[in-house]
Amino acid sequence: MNVLASGxxxxxxxxxxxxxxxxxxxxxxxxxxxxxxxxGQVAFMAIGAYTMAILVVKEGWSMWLAAPLGIVAAGVGGLxxxxxxxxxxxxxxxxxxxxxxxxxxxxxxxxxTLTGGSQGTIALxxxxxxxxxxxxxxxxxxRVQHALGFSSSDATMLVIVWVVAIxxxxxxxxxxxxxxxxxxxxxxxxxDAAASLGKNVFVYKLQALALGAVLAGIAGLxxxxxxxxxxxxxxxxxxxxxxWMILLLGGIGRVWAVPVGALVFGVIFAGTRFLSFAPFSxxxxxxxxxxxxxxxxxxxxxxxxxxxxxxLGNKREMVLE
Amino acid sequence: MFPQLLxxxxxTGSVYAIAAVGVSLVYGLLRLVNFAYGDMMAFGALITFGVxxxxxxxxxxxxxxxMATTAILALxxxxxxxxxxxxxxxxxxxxxxxxxxxxxxxRQALLLFGSAQPRTYRVNPYRVFVLxxxxxxxxQTIAIAAAAATIVAVALLxxxxxxxxxxxxxxxxxSLxxxxxxxxxxxxxxxxxxxxxxxxxxxxxxxxxxxxxxxxFGFQLLLPVFAAVVLGGIGSAYGxxxxxxxxxxxxxxxxxxxxxxxxxxxxxPVVAFLVLTVALLIRPQGFFGQARVA
Numbered sequence: 195m196n197v198l199a200s201g202x203x204x205x206x207x208x209x210x211x212x213x214x215x216x217x218x219x220x221x222x223x224x225x226x227x228x229x230x231x232x233x234g235q236v237a238f239m240a241i242g243a244y245t246m247a248i249l250v251v252k253e254g255w256s257m258w259l260a261a262p263l264g265i266v267a268a269g270v271g272g273l274x275x276x277x278x279x280x281x282x283x284x285x286x287x288x289x290x291x292x293x294x295x296x297x298x299x300x301x302x303x304x305x306x307t308l309t310g311g312s313q314g315t316i317a318l319x320x321x322x323x324x325x326x327x328x329x330x331x332x333x334x335x336x337r338v339q340h341a342l343g344f345s346s347s348d349a350t351m352l353v354i355v356w357v358v359a360i361x362x363x364x365x366x367x368x369x370x371x372x373x374x375x376x377x378x379x380x381x382x383x384x385x386d387a388a389a390s391l392g393k394n395v396f397v398y399k400l401q402a403l404a405l406g407a408v409l410a411g412i413a414g415l416x417x418x419x420x421x422x423x424x425x426x427x428x429x430x431x432x433x434x435x436x437x438w439m440i441l442l443l444g445g446i447g448r449v450w451a452v453p454v455g456a457l458v459f460g461v462i463f464a465g466t467r468f469l470s471f472a473p474f475s476x477x478x479x480x481x482x483x484x485x486x487x488x489x490x491x492x493x494x495x496x497x498x499x500x501x502x503x504x505x506l507g508n509k510r511e512m513v514l515e
Numbered sequence: 516m517f518p519q520l521l522x523x524x525x526x527t528g529s530v531y532a533i534a535a536v537g538v539s540l541v542y543g544l545l546r547l548v549n550f551a552y553g554d555m556m557a558f559g560a561l562i563t564f565g566v567x568x569x570x571x572x573x574x575x576x577x578x579x580x581x582m583a584t585t586a587i588l589a590l591x592x593x594x595x596x597x598x599x600x601x602x603x604x605x606x607x608x609x610x611x612x613x614x615x616x617x618x619x620x621x622r623q624a625l626l627l628f629g630s631a632q633p634r635t636y637r638v639n640p641y642r643v644f645v646l647x648x649x650x651x652x653x654x655q656t657i658a659i660a661a662a663a664a665t666i667v668a669v670a671l672l673x674x675x676x677x678x679x680x681x682x683x684x685x686x687x688x689x690s691l692x693x694x695x696x697x698x699x700x701x702x703x704x705x706x707x708x709x710x711x712x713x714x715x716x717x718x719x720x721x722x723x724x725x726x727x728x729x730x731x732f733g734f735q736l737l738l739p740v741f742a743a744v745v746l747g748g749i750g751s752a753y754g755x756x757x758x759x760x761x762x763x764x765x766x767x768x769x770x771x772x773x774x775x776x777x778x779x780x781x782x783x784p785v786v787a788f789l790v791l792t793v794a795l796l797i798r799p800q801g802f803f804g805q806a807r808v809a
Contacts, residue, residue: 231608231611279792279795281799282799283799283800285546285607286745286799288548289548289741289744289745290791290795292741293738293741293742293791296788297785297788300784300785301785304782435615438612438615477627484623484624487623488623488624491615491616491617491618491619491623492616494612494613498605498609498612499596499613502609
């Protein structure tokens with residue numbers, strides 16, 4: 195159990211929670227404020243991460259140019275997904291978005307010359323070399339670490355991720371208090387009423403989808419930097435479900451509930467790796483990995499059944515229907 | 516080459532069609548897009564493996580036990596999870612998320628108690644029938660025959676029996692059906708039993724055709740099955756049948772070299788979604804779907 199007392203373990207939990215905060219914030223904009231049932235959020239994360247890594251390794255771009263382009267690519271992905279699908283009924287939209295995220299993963303797996311295929315980013319470069327997109331980020335992180343006087347790189351990453359996450363949370367919070375944000379909520383609550391007031395419902399939904407995709411793209415960049423390697427299997431639909439769980443945990447329609455949900459999720463997700471006490475000690479370690487996801491499934495079920503407005507949600511404003 | 520692909524497509528499409536009807540029946544009554552359906556298919560296939568392999572029963576006995584067990588699982592889940600949510604009047608979003616949670620629990624339970632190793636049924640993979648230029652394996656023949664029988668049975672059941680009429684009436688308008696004196700809860704139980712039987716059958720046939728399978732394989736089948744359901748129009752059983760067959764054939768035939776050089780076979784699942792996207796652009800509610808659901 196001494197791992198739970200180590201600082202680097204909790205720093206890791208915090209970094210994961212920060213990345214998931216940004217990912218789930220995108221979902222909060224899309225579902226909590228615009229009512230869009232996006233179940234393909236992980237695709238935008240993949241687009242952001244892959245665009246950055248490919249431009250750095252294959253085109254020799256500076257990471258500081260490649261990263262913003264990764265974010266733009268994720269946003270464009272959101273627009274492209276939304277154009278044909280936003281007019282669909284909610285249930286159709288949910289299925290088509292999962293399908294979209296699986297298509298992105300299939301393309302990343304099979305277009306080996308572009309993405310490195312199932313071997314992941316390590317195969318991005320020429321044959322026999324281990325490609326690395328992370329050099330510039332590592333040196334930046336090193337400089338920040340030096341400036342902060344920290345001894346651990348995990349703690350440095352923790353600070354960087356959460357500074358960015360809090361800035362993004364604040365910007366989103368502000369954006370949703372503008373007239374634009376009020377129209378979004380009006381559309382969520384009654385689409386026909388908003389349309390009858392002359393609001394272009396389709397355009398607002400498209401903007402919300404793209405904004406959420408941009409946030410997922412940023413989460414993808416941090417995911418890439420944190421783990422310095424990734425492959426298509428890092429972007430399974432499961433990640434989207436984790437983001438939904440965070441939304442449910444925190445509360446729907448509340449910007450500042452997202453980091454709370456993400457922290458609770460981070461503790462559950464990382465903490466369940468160390469379920470070494472009874473009754474979990476009865477299982478082998480690979481079996482405990484199954485148990486871990488099972489527990490997450492049970493929590494999703496429990497939240498839906500027992501507390502559909504989330505831990506911090508307001509039942510009067512937004513309840514899962 | 517082309518006739519062979521067509522037959523392969525018919526086999527894939529048969530499996531999709533059976534599974535899609537199972538998803539669609541429940542959706543028609545409960546507005547539930549059941550994300551756990553793929554894992555119910557895997558459950559049926561695994562139970563059948565247990566009866567066929569370690570217990571040394573014939574494939575037919577094993578398949579019947581597997582289907583019946585899946586139906587019982589479906590009923591138990593309705594009692595423990597879906598009925599309480601129904602009483603609380605949970606909407607589409609809650610039901611969908613609950614089914615995602617359930618899918619996680621089911622699949623991890625299968626992995627935990629069944630282990631991830633691949634397994635195969637005790638069938639002879641080398642028995643092949645040759646019809647002209649087309650070669651069909653025994654498993655494929657069984658899949659086509661079983662699917663044809665099921666499709667006819669389901670169509671007749673829906674069209675001519677009282678139960679079928681009740682199910683269709685409820686899919687059209689649940690409150691109207693309730694007002695007309697239909698026992699709604701009984702109809703829902705029947706739909707779950709049918710859905711469970713179909714999930715079991717589709718899982719077993721998919722496992723037979725793919726020859727080797729593990730507890731994860733249900734989820735890989737789920738998205739093409741959903742695509743088939745959407746293509747036909749969610750909630751329409753006949754649409755699901757047609758959508759499943761159409762998608763299966765489209766997937767296999769797309770690899771034909773006479774068709775603009777053919778699609779790389781690794782992209783077969785993507786073909787299903789492209790067909791779906793194009794179809795939805797033309798007809799946003801699916802082939803047989805209603806334009807709006809109240």
